Amino acid sequence: MDQTSNSGPDERHFDIAQHWAMELTRRRSVTGTSGEVDFAEWLAHRLMESDCFGIRRDVWTFPVADGDARQCVAMLLRRGGRRTVILTGHYDTVSIDDYGDLSDLATEPQELAVAMRQRLANPTTAAAQRAESDLAANAFLPGRGLLDMKAGLAAGLSAIAALATEASGSGNVLFIAVPDEENGSAGARRAAQLLPEIALRHDLDIAAVINLDAIADDQEGHDGRVIALGTVGKLLPTALVIGTPAHSGFPFNGINAGALAAVIAARVEWAEELTETLSTGAGAPPSLLSLRDGKTSYDVTTPATAFAYFNVLTYRRTPIEVLTRFDALCAEALAQALGELRARAVGIAGTKDAPLLPGSIPIYNYEDVAAAARKRQPGNDTLMTEKARTLATQHLSLPESCRLMTEHAWRLSGLAGPAVVTGFGSVPYLSTQLSSRDNARHLRTVAVRAARHSEARYGCVVRCVDYFAGISDMSFFGEADESNLNVVGRNTPLWEQVVRWPGSDGIANVPTINIGPWGRDYHTPLERLHTGYAFDILPRLLADVVSDVLNG
Numbered sequence: 001m002d003q004t005s006n007s008g009p010d011e012r013h014f015d016i017a018q019h020w021a022m023e024l025t026r027r028r029s030v031t032g033t034s035g036e037v038d039f040a041e042w043l044a045h046r047l048m049e050s051d052c053f054g055i056r057r058d059v060w061t062f063p064v065a066d067g068d069a070r071q072c073v074a075m076l077l078r079r080g081g082r083r084t085v086i087l088t089g090h091y092d093t094v095s096i097d098d099y100g101d102l103s104d105l106a107t108e109p110q111e112l113a114v115a116m117r118q119r120l121a122n123p124t125t126a127a128a129q130r131a132e133s134d135l136a137a138n139a140f141l142p143g144r145g146l147l148d149m150k151a152g153l154a155a156g157l158s159a160i161a162a163l164a165t166e167a168s169g170s171g172n173v174l175f176i177a178v179p180d181e182e183n184g185s186a187g188a189r190r191a192a193q194l195l196p197e198i199a200l201r202h203d204l205d206i207a208a209v210i211n212l213d214a215i216a217d218d219q220e221g222h223d224g225r226v227i228a229l230g231t232v233g234k235l236l237p238t239a240l241v242i243g244t245p246a247h248s249g250f251p252f253n254g255i256n257a258g259a260l261a262a263v264i265a266a267r268v269e270w271a272e273e274l275t276e277t278l279s280t281g282a283g284a285p286p287s288l289l290s291l292r293d294g295k296t297s298y299d300v301t302t303p304a305t306a307f308a309y310f311n312v313l314t315y316r317r318t319p320i321e322v323l324t325r326f327d328a329l330c331a332e333a334l335a336q337a338l339g340e341l342r343a344r345a346v347g348i349a350g351t352k353d354a355p356l357l358p359g360s361i362p363i364y365n366y367e368d369v370a371a372a373a374r375k376r377q378p379g380n381d382t383l384m385t386e387k388a389r390t391l392a393t394q395h396l397s398l399p400e401s402c403r404l405m406t407e408h409a410w411r412l413s414g415l416a417g418p419a420v421v422t423g424f425g426s427v428p429y430l431s432t433q434l435s436s437r438d439n440a441r442h443l444r445t446v447a448v449r450a451a452r453h454s455e456a457r458y459g460c461v462v463r464c465v466d467y468f469a470g471i472s473d474m475s476f477f478g479e480a481d482e483s484n485l486n487v488v489g490r491n492t493p494l495w496e497q498v499v500r501w502p503g504s505d506g507i508a509n510v511p512t513i514n515i516g517p518w519g520r521d522y523h524t525p526l527e528r529l530h531t532g533y534a535f536d537i538l539p540r541l542l543a544d545v546v547s548d549v550l551n552g
Contacts, residue, residue, distance in 0.1 A: 013539040016052055016161050020154035021534065024091065025107050025146045031092040031182040039091055040071030043177060047075050052157070054164035058202075062194065064179065064186040065500075072187050074198070075175040077160050082205040084172040085546045086195075086510070087156035089212035090181030090188070090473060093145035099525045106525075109143035116142050116526075130218070131526045140519060140528040147529040148522040152212030153177055155517065158539035159546060171550025172204060181473055184398070184427045184499075188473030192508035195477075208443045208549050209477040209512040210542065213470065214529075217518050224518025225460060225533060227447045227545075228468035231475060231514065232283070233314035233431035235488070236399065236424055237326040238307065239264055240406045242417035245304040252345065252355040254302055255418045258293045260337060260361070261306035264420070265291050267333035268310050273325050276315045278466070286312045290399065294407065307403045309425045315467060316431065318484045323422065323491065327363050330420055334361045358418065366406055366423035367490040373412035380412045392497035399425035405493035423491040427499055429471050430485070432478030432512060439552075440479065440511035446548040447513055450541060457544070458537045468514040478512035515542055 023046070029039040040061050048059045056078040061071040073091075096106040102119070105112040113135055120132035134140040160173050178187025199206050211231075217224030241261040246254025265288045268274065275285040289311050293303035312322055338357055345354040373380045387408045391401040402425040410421060434440040447464055454462035468474060485506075489495045517534035521527050 013158050014535045017154045017158035017535040017539045020157045021151040024150035025143050028107050029092050030095050036092050036179050037069045040073050043073045052161040064190045070179045072191050073177040077173040080170045084204040084206050085549050086174045086209040088176040089149050089153045091177045092179045092182050094182050094523050096144045106144040109141040112142045141531050142528040147214045147519040147527050149214045151529050151534040152516040155538040156212050159542035162543045188476045192476040195508045207439045209510050211474045211514040213472045213516045215518045225462045226465045228465050228514040230433040231468040231472050234429040234471045235312045235322050236309050236426035238309040238423050238425040240421040241306045242419045245301050248300045256302040257306040258303040261308050263333045263337040264330050265308050267329050274312050284313045286310050309399050314431050320487045361418050363420045365491050369409050369413050369421050373409050376414045388497045402493045424488050428488045429475040430480035432480045435479045442552040443511045450545050474512050477508045
């Protein structure tokens with residue numbers, strides 16, 4: 001693009017980005033609903049009939065999986081040659097139910113802004129005060145999915161519209177909008193897997209991927225106006241605790257699985273051992289996402305099992321490192337709990353009558369328990385396969401399915417409790433960084449240069465950061481070491497039936513960065529987008545970066 005661009009607003013960029021952001025937002029696409037299914041056909045039709053993108057474009061859709069009605073939407077803008085940049089993002093959103101009596105307006109940004117200002121007239125929390133101030137200043141617009149992340153898709157479409165009018169430009173732009181990011185990233189995973197086939201069919205050399213996901217910033221945009229050169233990874237370590245149930249009137253006769261799970265949860269929460277230190281400071285610490293026992297009805301027996309799982313973000317640590325550290329934390333928590341229970345029992349019953357507690361509680365990985373079950377009885381392998389297939393059809397959350405499968409394997413194994421079985425309970429998200437390959441080095445150079453000249457060209461400072469702070473589809477497009485997933489696959493109970501990771505080609509392994517809009521409070525009724533950045537600066541920044549990458 002013209003390196004002498006001034007910092008003033010570009011009305012065409014603004015109008016196109018705003019138009020698409022409003023249109024995309026008004027079309028509801030909550031994850032797991034018919035709106036998500038219908039969105040792809042509607043978007044493909046709108047892209048085909050729009051006059052924004054010139055005549056040199058192809059539009060098509062493809063399913064996320066055989067028999068799955070959800071579709072990815074692709075639009076290829078051809079400008080000559082083979083070199084291609086991908087602009088991608090998700091179109092599904094979280095539910096609108098949290099808007100309550102404003103749910104009818106949840107996807108109507110202008111109308112919602114008026115209603116929200118009335119609702120926030122007397123704010124009672126700091127978050128509500130900030131939202132009221134933002135909306136009163138007309139710097140932000142609310143709406144479910146506007147920030148996360150339909151404004152990002154709209155900015156990408158605005159950039160493509162600008163590139164379509166370039167008289168001297170070369171290279172191609174492939175736009176891909178995907179479903180299911182708010183659940184298991186089925187859309188991005190399918191798109192990443194199919195990229196080699198798409199490139200071959202359309203004779204493309206894919207040089208880079210730019211993800212368009214949103215960034216949250218509670219201040220004035222310093223942390224929102226960024227180009228992220230990589231993304232964090234996410235793992236979901238799980239712990240199934242098997243206790244020895246007892247009548248609650250005679251608790252010394254057993255060991256309470258719920259109490260053991262609680263001490264594990266307390267030890268892992270914010271544990272330094274699972275928090276990575278970055279050059280810019282500490283990363284996000286681990287946090288408990290769920291803790292429940294296995295009881296399905298009320299009685300006075302202590303829980304026989306309990307299940308906990310944790311959000312663990314990774315930057316450079318491998319899954320085996322995370323699992324090893326997690327096991328060590330569980331062992332430490334259990335040892336301390338046994339020591340405290342012994343001391344309490346002696347204090348209550350005296351040395352003579354205190355219960356005999358085990359010296360330690362063993363910790364198994366799921367793969368150890370599954371192997372023990374198969375070894376115990378020849379038919380157990382079939383039983384476990386049948387159980388996994390049944391769970392895969394029951395529309396349960398993946399962590400819940402993993403809990404039930406782990407319990408099933410434990411019963412078949414013949415192993416004795418008390419014990420803890422650790423593993424993983426979700427689709428893994430790998431951390432990505434730009435490598436030393438030519439395309440990656442060039443993408444980094446372009447991104448750094450765009451940030452360096454941002455104040456002069458766009459009137460505000462845009463920074464480069466090493467990692468996108470949220471979980472995103474970058475994990476499936478970007479450069480990562482897929483071999484690290486072996487331990488995850490062996491210890492995720494429904495890996496084959498639900499996760500269905502496609503062997504060694506589950507990620508695209510293309511240099512990938514994130515350049516998206518910023519705002520505040522997404523996934524809440526206060527979700528709102530900074531419109532000046534999203535509709536004016538972001539489309540211009542994207543068009544410049546794409547053009548520079550293509551001209552590399």
